[in-house]
Amino acid sequence: MIRHYDAGTMIPLEKIIVLNKVSLFSTLKTEDIHIISTIASEEVYDDGHTLFYEGDIGDRLFIIVDGEVMILKKNKDGTEKHLAILKENDFLGELSLFDAETRTATARCHGLCTFLVIERNDMEQLAHEYPAIAFGFIKMLISRMRSMVLNNKT
Amino acid sequence: MRARILGLLSIKPNEWEGVLYFFLVLLVFSFGASFARSIAMTLLIGEWGGDKLPIMYILIDLAAIMGFLRYAHYTNKFNGLSIFKFLLLSTALFSIIAQILFLLTTYWWIQQKWVYGFFFVGFSFFFILISIHAGSVVASYFTAFQVKRVTSIVNAGIPIGGILGGSSLLFLLRFFHIPPQYLVGVFSCACFGAFLLLRVVNIHLSPVREMQSRGTYLNPLKELISAFKYILSSRLMIFMSLGLILFVITQKMLEYQYQTVIYFNIYKNDDERIAFFATYEIFANLILLLFQLFLTSRIVMKMGVGASNMLYPILTTIMALTLFIYFYSKMQGLISDSGMIMMLSLGIITQFVNQEMRWALRTPTNNLLFNAISPNLWGSNKAFINGIVFPLSTFLAGGLIIVITGANSSMIGLTLNLSEEQIYYLLPLIAVIVSFFGIIVALPQWAAYNKEMLESLNKKVFERRLNKISGKPSNNLKQMIQQKLNSTEPEHLTVVLEVIRVLRLNDFVNQVGNLLLNTQNFQIKKHCINTLAALPQSQSNLAYLVEALHTEKEATVLPLILKDIAQFKSVNLNEDIEKLLTHPSALVFVEASLCLHAHPRYQRKHLIEKKILKCLQKLPNKALYLYALGELRQPHYSNIVLPFFKNEKSEIRVAAFTAFIRMLENQLEPHKPRLIEALNSRDKEIKLESLKALKKCKPLNDWTPIIRLLKERDRSLVTESKELLRLSLNLCNLTLIEYLFSNKISVQQRFEILSLVYPKLNDKQCQRLREEGNNALKQFVQMNGLLKLHESLEQTNKVNDLITKILQEIIEEHLLHVLTIITFASEQNLEFFQRVSVGLLSLNRANQGNALEVLSNAREKYLTDRVIRYFEERVNNLKATRRIHLVLFEEYLKIDKKRYYPLLFALEHDMLRACLLYLEQEKIGSFKLNNANKNVRELLQTAKPDTRNIKFFV
Incomplete structure (x- = not known):
C-alpha cells in the first residue's frame, strides 16, 4: 500500500516509483519518468465507479496504483460481459494519449481504487518539450503492438 | 589445471x-x-x-x-x-x-x-x-x-x-x-x-x-541471384570473391611447382615420393596442430580480422618470389644447387605455406570476415562463394596452367610453347603477381570489413540502404509522381508533394498549381503552397498563387498564400491585398499587412504599423501581433515588446523575444547582457533565438552559459551553441579544455567539447584525457560491483527497482565517458560512438560481441583493451567484479554489505538520495531532510496546496 500524505496524496517520489513499475514507462530513463510524474495526477475512486464507457472518446491514461478494475464489454442483448480484471501497475487507455479514438470496452472500479492519470493535452505538451520522451514512449507502444500482433498470429 | x-x-x-x-x-x-x-x-x-x-x-x-x-x-x-x-x-x-x-x-x-x-x-x-x-x-x-x-x-x-x-x-x-x-x-x-x-x-x-x-x-536459383546482388552491393563480399579467385590461382600455381617440378625432379621413384610425403604429413600436421592451437587465435586477436587476412597472401608472395629468384638464377647459372637441397627446402616450405598455412591462417581468418555479414545471409553467400566462385577460380587456374605448361593443351587448343626452364620460373612469377594482387585486395577488404562490422551494429535502425535520388527525376520517379498526383488518397498526394518540394522538381509546377485550385483538403492546399514556394520563382507559380488568392475563401489558407506572394517583390498586387486588411481573420490581416509593408512600392506603410500597434494594445491575440511587429523590423518599437518578456504565457514570451531580435537585427551588441540572460529562459525557442543573435555580436567574455547548453537534450540547442563556440574557438579554447577535465561534465558535453577541441589538445592533455577515461572505467567497474551487491541483497522494499535503475544509469554514464574518450583518441566519429555504445549496452550477446569486435579495431589500445577485457569476463556477481577490478586496477574493490548504504549515500544523485531517505523514513517514521538539497526535498514533499495536482473523487 502506497503511503499517503495529506489525505491520500502521493509525494513525487512515490509517483516515480509507480511509473517505473509500469511496463509502458519502464524503458524510459529515471529523468524522463520524473518529468512524466509531474503531469500525472492522483485520483481515487470508490467501488463501482465507471472510469469510462465503451464508445466514449478517450483522452486519459489510467495507471492503477492500488485496487482492481473490471473490463467489461456489451453483449448484443445489452448485458455486460466480463473480459478481464486489471490490477496494480496495469494501465488503461495508452493509445488515447496520442489518438482520440473511442474506448473499446467499459472500465469499472472493483473496490476502492487509486490511479495516476495522465491527460492527452499534458502528454502532447510534454512530447513537444521533450521529444526524447515521446520517442521512447512510441518505441514502447510499437513493441507492445508488435508482441500483440505476434500473439494473435500464434 | x-x-x-x-x-x-x-x-x-x-x-x-x-x-x-x-x-x-x-x-x-x-x-x-x-x-x-x-x-x-x-x-x-x-x-x-x-x-x-x-x-x-x-x-x-x-x-x-x-x-x-x-x-x-x-x-x-x-x-x-x-x-x-x-x-x-x-x-x-x-x-x-x-x-x-x-x-x-x-x-x-x-x-x-x-x-x-x-x-x-x-x-x-x-x-x-x-x-x-x-x-x-x-x-x-x-x-x-x-x-x-x-x-x-x-x-x-x-x-x-x-x-x-x-x-x-x-x-x-x-x-x-x-x-x-x-x-x-x-x-x-x-x-x-x-x-x-x-x-x-x-x-x-x-x-x-x-x-x-x-x-x-525464394527458389534456389533466385536465392543465388539474391546472394549475387548482395555481393555486388557489399564491398566486403566483392573483395572476398576477388581474394578467393586470386588465392585459388596462386595456390594451384605453387602446388604445380612443388609437386610437378620440385618433388618430381628430386624423387624420381614412386616409393621414395610416397615415403617423403608420409614423413612430411606427420611433421606438417603436427606443426599445423600446434600452430592452430596456440598461434592462430593469438595472431587474429593481436592483429584483428582485417589485418590477419593479409598474412596468407604475404607469405605466398614471399615464397613465390623466392621460387622465382631460385629458378631464374639457376637458369642463368648464377647458383648451383647440385644436391638439390635448396630446391627441396624451398619445396617443403612452399608446400607448408600453401597447404598447412591455408588451414592455419587463410581459412579461419577468411571465415571470420563473415562476422560482418548478417547470419541470415551466411548460407546464401557461402553457397555463392563455394558453389560458384570457387569452381570458377579452379577452372581459371587450371586453364592458365594448361596454357603455360602446354600439358593437355590439345583440350583447349592453346599453348605458349615455352621451354621447361622458362616454365619453372614463369609459374612462380605469375604466382608472385597474382598473390601480390591478393595483398592489394586484402587492404580494401580490411577497410570494408571494419566498415560493415560497424554497420552490423544496430542494424535495425540503419539497415535500409536508400538510393540516392538526383535533382533531375529519373523516368521511373517521374512516372511515379505523375501517377500519385492523380491519386485521390490525401496521404499519397501529401507524400508526392513533399517529394516535389524537396527535390525542387519544376516540371510539376502546373500539376501542383491545378491541384491547389481544385482541392478542398486543407492539408493538400498547405502542401501545394509550400511546394510552389520551394520551386524556382516563375510566372507560372505566381499565376497559380494569384488565382488562389482571388478564389480562396478559407481564412487558414489565405495567410499561407500571402506569405508566398510576399516573396515576389517585382509584382504589384497591393490593391488586391489591401482589401484583405479588413478580413475578419487576424491571421489574414497580419499576413496581408506584412505583405504590403514589405513591398517596395507600397506607400502607406506607417498606417500599417499603426494598425498593428493598435491591435497589440487592444486585441487579445498578443503573440500574433508581436510577431507582426517584429516582422516590420523597426528598431524604435523594441521598447514596446520588452514588457512581454515576463508574460506568464510561453507563446507570448517567445513571440516578444523573437520580435525584439528581428527589430534589432543589426544592432544587437548593446543588448548582449539581455541575450545572455535569455539563455537561462524556460523556453527553448528563446534560447535558440538568443544563440542565433549572439552569433551576430562580438565574442563573449564568459563562455560558461554557452558551454552549459551543450548538455541540453534538444539537439538544435546543442548545435547552435556549438556553432557559436566554433566561431570563436581560438578565444574559448582554454575555457573548453578546462571544462573538459572538470568532474561534473556530462557525457554529451564531453563529446561536444572534444569534437571542438580534440585536435588542439597537446600530448600532456591527451594523456590526462586517457587518465580520465581510465578513472571513468574504474568507476564503471566499481558501480557494477555496487549494483551486483544491491541485486544480491534481494530487498523487497518499494524503491528497490528504482535504485537498480538509477545505478544502471550511473554505470552507463561512466561507460559512455570511456567510449567518448576512445572515440576521439581513435579518431572516430559520432556514428562509431553511438553504435558501439548501443552494442555494448545491449542485452543481446550478438550485438555486444559485434560491438567488441568493432572496438577491438579502434586505434586507441590502452582503454579499448581494458574495456574488452571487462566485457569478455562477463561479470555476473560481486566476486567476479572484485576479480576483474583487481586485474585491471591492481586494487582490491572495497564493496561489501557493511559499506552498502554509505556507498550509496556517497553518490551525488538526487533521486537516489531521495530513495534512501524514503527507506529511512519507512523505518523511523519521518524524513530527515536536514542535509537534503532543494531537488531531494521536492521529490519527498507534497506539492504546495495551491499548486498541487491532486484531485479526490469518492
Missing part, C-alpha cells in the same frame, strides 16, 4: 562448454571422414582405375554446385543447427547405403564398379557441405569477438580426428586384415555420433547469432 589449459588456449571460462562440444563434434566427424576418405580413394583407384579421377572431380564440382543451390535455399528456411543435424543424418544414411552396395558388389554384383565412384563422389559432396556449414554453425554460437579466439581451437578437432581416424584405419587394416569395404560403417557411426553431440549442444547451448528463417522463401 583447467584454468591453466584455458589460459594456454586463450579461452575464457564461459566459452569452455561451447568450445568443447564443437571440438568434439568436429573430432568425431573428422575421425569417420578420414576412414571414408581413405577407403573411397583406395577403392576407386584400386577397383575402378585412377583414370576415372578427373571425371569424378567434375562430378563432385557439379554435385557441389547443385548442392549449394539447395543449401542456400534451406539456410533461409531452417536454423543452422537443424541443417547440420540433417546433413549428418543424411551422410550417415548415405554411408549405410554405400556399405550395403559394397557388400553386394563384393559377393554378387562384382561387375558394378560404379559403386566406388558413387561413394567417392557422394562422400566428397557431403564432406564439402558439412565442412562449410560447420563453420557457420560454430560461428553462430559465439559472438563476433569470441569467434576470433575460439575458432582455431574448435577447428583443431579436424586434424586431431583425422590423425586418430587414420591411425585407427591403419591399425584395423594391418592387424585385423579387415577389407576396407567393410569399414564404411565406421563413417556412418561417426556421423551419428556427431549428430548425438549436436543434440547435446541443442540442450546445453543457445546460439548467440541465430541463422534464422527470413520468412520469405
